[in-house]
Amino acid sequence: MIALGIEGSANKLGVGIVKSGGVILANRRHTFVTEAGTGFLPRQTAQHHRRHILSLLRQALEDAGITNPAESISMIAYTKGPGMGGPLRSVAVVARTLSLMWGVPLIPVNHCVAHIEMGRLVTGAKDPTVLYVSGGNTQVIAYSQKKYRIFGETIDIAVGNCLDRFARIIKLSNDPSPGYNIEQVAKLADPDDLVELPYTVKGMDVSFSGILSHIEGIAHEHSAQTLCYSLQENIFAMLVEITERAMAHCGKKEVLLVGGVACNERLQEMMKAMADERQATVCAMDERYCIDNGAMIAYTGLLMHQNGDGAVPSLMQCDCTQRFRTDDVHVTWRVD
Template identity: 60%
Template sequence: MAPLLALGCEGSANKLGIGVISHDPVTGKSAILANLRDTFSSPPGTGFLPKDTAHHHRAHFVRLAKAALAAAGVTDPSTQLACICYTKGPGMGAPLQSVAVAARACALLWGLPLVGVNHCVGHIEMGREITGAGNPVVLYVSGGNTQVIAYAERRYRIFGETLDIAVGNCLDRFARTLAISNDPAPGYNIELLARKSSGRKLLDLPYAVKGMDCSFSGILTAADQLAAQMKEQDAKIARGEEVKEEDRITPEDLCFSLQETIYAMLVEITERAMAHVGSNQVLIVGGVGCNERLQEMMGQMAKERGGSVYATDERFCIDNGLMIAHAGLLAFETGFTTPLEDSTCTQRFRTDEVYVKWRD
């Protein structure tokens, strides 16, 4: 039997991703054929609006899809591809819709079946594929989602999650407060600043773990208040007024303190889930999963439990079309397709709503 190829289309937030993957039905092995991405970056101090992001995706979809198909060696999509996979949700409404329409157009143009994919399941399956993790507890951390997940009885069960904003959204919004660049990503630039914190000064921020869940809005408010104090302090220094060295706050200290606090919270709820399900493996997925400090802290915890941490680099942890192609093809191989009349998208699509037929 010839390998099955799928085109994956991702656009749930500010990253437009197109990927092509192949699955060999005989050996069960997959091959990455293309994984291209184009990011919409707004100016420092601003976020990305849904309408602007959707316009970006519409403007670049055709170019990126053509480049991905060329990189994968696909010259006749109608015969070489098995299906078109797209992100059904969750995500931002307008960007999701723009990519769903484009994916539907491709399916109609080439006479191929559509497969709607849950964004989170895409992250999990891509992480499992790349790292080789068996049955880990999954920490899914991104701009729009924060969940601790474990697989049981054909579903990815959510053990804990954010009660308000996601961890990535917390970092992104604080980056706006400090007017930190959004290129290549605000969270990455916060990480770079945190490494430069003099003396690793840990400022007092709320630690909000509630059972298996976390809250980040209060931490963001406290960090914003400290940032306002820092601006007042800088104004005093500019006027020649004395500020004690131990009282000084720097952007580096703020970034360091924010990271240490929120990542400690994530490590705590992940460890609790590991103890509950009896697992010693942790798989970190999602855009925030690229953060080396988070990986380091999680690694220390896992090591104490005699376990290990699995994570991927920015090619696979940041939103990409390849993960949608991979998860979609796994579902397609079990007989799942999305009828054209149901090829909608939704901002609310729970991880545990997906029936994971391809796993034992």
């Protein structure tokens, strides 16, 4: 079987094509980038997706060597949620149209679960504790009894949102992404200049809004390098702490990092230091598969279709939703 997956839950539009067994035939992406000091609004992001989806689709089909998709594509997968309403609806309309045109099943996919399954595919992780960190989500997850259970999460804003909003404060560019530019600036800092910031871990949950407010208030007192370095060190230490606690609770020996923020080399380095002390392994990916992409949607759609109960959702069931929790998904393709 060959699946075509479309991702568009935020500012990244992706089209991926994956063959049974996890063979990635194509993985195209286009990012909506706004001016420094600004974020991206749902309406503008949806317009971006509608403007670029057809060209991205053609490029992906060309990469995969598919000239007659109606005969070659076995199913369409798309991001049902969570995400921004306008962009999600734009992707869902295209997915429904292609399903009708080509006469193939349509599979709605949970964005968060897709990140996890792509991570397991690319890294070979078997049964890891998962740290999922992105612009809209921050969760510590582990699999148990046919579901991905959330052991800890943010109680206000996501870590990626915190980084993005801080980048606006110091007017960092959004190209290629605010988080990447913060990482590069932080590398220029003197570690001795570390600024003390609020460290907010509440049991297994974390909070970032207070840190953001605090650093905004002191931004004029320090250099951009010092602020970027201090913010990263603080929030990444929080994430490592709750991940280690989940590993201890679940008895896991693997840590899988997924989501756009998981590309950060400093986060990977700090997580590895913790894992080494526990004789555990860190499974990390590069930006091709950490950042939102269509291949992860296609691959997860394949898993769902091939390991479900045989029922294919009707077109009326293939909608989208801004709220779709990771632990709402029945994971039929994993064996306990």
